[in-house]
Amino acid sequence: MKRNTILVIVFFLLFAGCGDRDMALDENSVIRDVVENNSFINKYINDNFTPYNIVVRYKWDVNSTDNAYLYPPQEKNIIGLLKTIKSLWLDVYSRPKIGGEDFIRKVAPREIYLYGGKNIYKNNRGELVEIIAPSGGAIVMPIYRVDDFDVNNKEAIRILMRMVHHNYAKLLIEAKPFDRQAFSNLNQYVYKRWEEEATSAYHPNIYDITSSNGAYRYGYYSHAAQSNVEQDFIETLSVILTHSRSEVDEMLAKSSLNARKILIAKSNFLVDYFKKNWDINLLRMQSVSSIETQKFLR
Amino acid sequence: MIRRFFLYMIILFASISCRDEQLMIFEENPSTRILKREEMVRNILSYPDNTWKMIYFPKINKNLYSDINLNMINLEQDIFLNLRNKEDFGYGGYTFFISFYKDGTLKMASDLHFNEEMTSGSYDLIHNTDVSLSFTSGNIIHKLKGSRFEGRADFIIDSISDDKIVLRTSKYTDTTNEFIVLHRIEKGKSWKSYMNAYKKTREEFENMREPYLIIKNAEGDTVFRSNEFLRNQVHNPTGLLDSYRRYILFLKVDDPTNFVKVTYLHGIGSGFSYNENGINFKPGLKYNNEILFDDFNRIGEKRYHAEKNGFTADIIEIKK
Numbered sequence: 208m209k210r211n212t213i214l215v216i217v218f219f220l221l222f223a224g225c226g227d228r229d230m231a232l233d234e235n236s237v238i239r240d241v242v243e244n245n246s247f248i249n250k251y252i253n254d255n256f257t258p259y260n261i262v263v264r265y266k267w268d269v270n271s272t273d274n275a276y277l278y279p280p281q282e283k284n285i286i287g288l289l290k291t292i293k294s295l296w297l298d299v300y301s302r303p304k305i306g307g308e309d310f311i312r313k314v315a316p317r318e319i320y321l322y323g324g325k326n327i328y329k330n331n332r333g334e335l336v337e338i339i340a341p342s343g344g345a346i347v348m349p350i351y352r353v354d355d356f357d358v359n360n361k362e363a364i365r366i367l368m369r370m371v372h373h374n375y376a377k378l379l380i381e382a383k384p385f386d387r388q389a390f391s392n393l394n395q396y397v398y399k400r401w402e403e404e405a406t407s408a409y410h411p412n413i414y415d416i417t418s419s420n421g422a423y424r425y426g427y428y429s430h431a432a433q434s435n436v437e438q439d440f441i442e443t444l445s446v447i448l449t450h451s452r453s454e455v456d457e458m459l460a461k462s463s464l465n466a467r468k469i470l471i472a473k474s475n476f477l478v479d480y481f482k483k484n485w486d487i488n489l490l491r492m493q494s495v496s497s498i499e500t501q502k503f504l505r
Numbered sequence: 506m507i508r509r510f511f512l513y514m515i516i517l518f519a520s521i522s523c524r525d526e527q528l529m530i531f532e533e534n535p536s537t538r539i540l541k542r543e544e545m546v547r548n549i550l551s552y553p554d555n556t557w558k559m560i561y562f563p564k565i566n567k568n569l570y571s572d573i574n575l576n577m578i579n580l581e582q583d584i585f586l587n588l589r590n591k592e593d594f595g596y597g598g599y600t601f602f603i604s605f606y607k608d609g610t611l612k613m614a615s616d617l618h619f620n621e622e623m624t625s626g627s628y629d630l631i632h633n634t635d636v637s638l639s640f641t642s643g644n645i646i647h648k649l650k651g652s653r654f655e656g657r658a659d660f661i662i663d664s665i666s667d668d669k670i671v672l673r674t675s676k677y678t679d680t681t682n683e684f685i686v687l688h689r690i691e692k693g694k695s696w697k698s699y700m701n702a703y704k705k706t707r708e709e710f711e712n713m714r715e716p717y718l719i720i721k722n723a724e725g726d727t728v729f730r731s732n733e734f735l736r737n738q739v740h741n742p743t744g745l746l747d748s749y750r751r752y753i754l755f756l757k758v759d760d761p762t763n764f765v766k767v768t769y770l771h772g773i774g775s776g777f778s779y780n781e782n783g784i785n786f787k788p789g790l791k792y793n794n795e796i797l798f799d800d801f802n803r804i805g806e807k808r809y810h811a812e813k814n815g816f817t818a819d820i821i822e823i824k825k
Binding site: 265266267268269275276277278279280281282323324325327353354 | 624625626627629631637639640641642643644647650651657658659676
C-alpha cells in the first residue's frame, strides 16, 4: 500500500514536470536567449554539419582559448572552407566502400572552431613558431589560417585538410588506440620536441613534406611527426590522406634507403590499423581523397 | 548572577540583529544592473552618430629612451646593431574608424592599411565583472593580434561617456603600458576626411629624409638638437624598424660621420600616431620630468611644432 502511494506520487510529479509551456527567460536574466540567426553561413552549417551533430563556431569567444595570438576569421572565406571540409573529409569517410554513411556520426568532434590566423606558439627560446594543432583533446577541432584560405588554390586546400585529418586522427586513436610501442620501434631516431628546438629563422614550412630540410630524411612524414609517437602516427595519416600516391612516392624517392624503409613500414602499419580497427582500406581512401581534391579544384 | 547577565546580553544582541530593514547598497539586483549597463553601452556606441575614432597603442614602453642625459655608449649599447629585441620599442599607434550598430554588427577601417572602404564585422558586449567590448568576427583590428603588434581585440571598458570611451585589456596591470581611447566623430564629418588627412601626414612624415628634433627653452636657447635618427620607413619594411611599428628615435651623436669613434650617443624616442593636426607621440618625447612633448601640430611643409611650459620642440627636415 505504502509502495503504491509512493509510486502514485512519483508519477504525479513526473507528469507535473512535463508542462508544454515554453518557458521564456526572465527579462532580467543575464543569460541570453539563443537567437536563431538565419545568415547564409548558419544555414549552410545547419544543413551540412548539424546532421553529424557537429557545431561550427566562427564567432569569437574570449573564453575559448588562452592563446593570445589567435583571432576570429573573416566571414568571406567561411563557406568555401566549410564546403571543402564537407567534400574532402565528411563525404570521403561517409562513402559506402570507405567508412559508410554513419561513420562520422559515430566518431566525430563535437565542435569545429575556426580561427583567422596561424596557430602561433612561443618556443622555449621565446620565439614565435607555427604548429599544426594544439596538444590536448580532440573533441574540439580547431582550424587555423581561415583568412588565408583560397578555394581555388591546391596548396591552401592541402594545408586545410592537413589540419582536418590531423585533428580527426586524434579522435580515431582515442577511440581505438594503436600499438604505440610497435609503431615507435619502427624509428631509427628518437623523438624530440622539435617545435621548441627549432629557431624561428630555421623553422621549416610545417606543411611542406619535401623541402630540403624535410623530416623524411630521418624517417618521419613531417617535422611535427618527430615530436612523439602520437604525433608520428597522426602526421603519417594526415600526409597520406592529403597527398596522392605519386606525391608520397616522390618523397620516398628523395629519402635514403634506410629512411624509405621506415616510411614504408609506417604506411603499412597504418594500412593494417585501419583495416583491423575500422574496416577501412586506407590506400583506397587515399586514392578517393586525391581524386576528390582534383575534382574540387576543377 | 553572571549566567543571567550573559543571558540578557544574548537576548539583547539577538533582538538587535532581528531588525526587519534590509540594507540595500544598490537599488537593483546584479543582473538588472548588468543588463542596464550593457544597454547603456550599446546605446552610446550606436546612437545617434555611431562612428567612432579609436586610437590604439598596443604596447608603450615608457622607460625606453626617456633619459636625454643617458650616454648610450657608456652603457655599451650599440643601438644600430643591438636590435634583437625590437619589440622593446613598442607598437603603435593606430587609428580605427568604427561604426557600431545596435544589432551587434559594425563597419571598420583603419590607418594601419589606410583602407578606402569599411569592412563589415560584428561585436559583442560580454558580461564579466563588468561589460566588456569584444570584436567577434575577423576584421582589421585583429591584424594587431597574431605574431606581431602584441595587440588584443577584447577590451574592458574603463570609463564611458557620450563622446569618449576609455578601454584597457587584461594584458597589463599597469594601464600606462597601452592606450585605447574612442572619440565619437564630430557630427557632419566623414571618417574618410580624417583618413585622408592621416595619410597625407604619414606620407610626409615617414618620408622625411633627415627628420631632426630641436628643443628650445623659454629663452629661445637650443637645449637639444638631434643629428641622427632611427625610425620606421614607409617604403622600407625590411629596415631596422618595420613600416608598421611607428616609432622614432631622435639621436645626438658627437660625430655622425664616424660611428666607430663615437663617444657619446644621446636620444629621445617615442611611438606615435597621426591625428587631424599632425602627430601624437606616446609616451611622448621627454626632455625632463616636467617637459614631455606629445602633440605636434603641422605648421608647414615638413615642419611639426609642440610647446610645453615655455619650451618648444620642432621636428623639421634638415638638408645635409
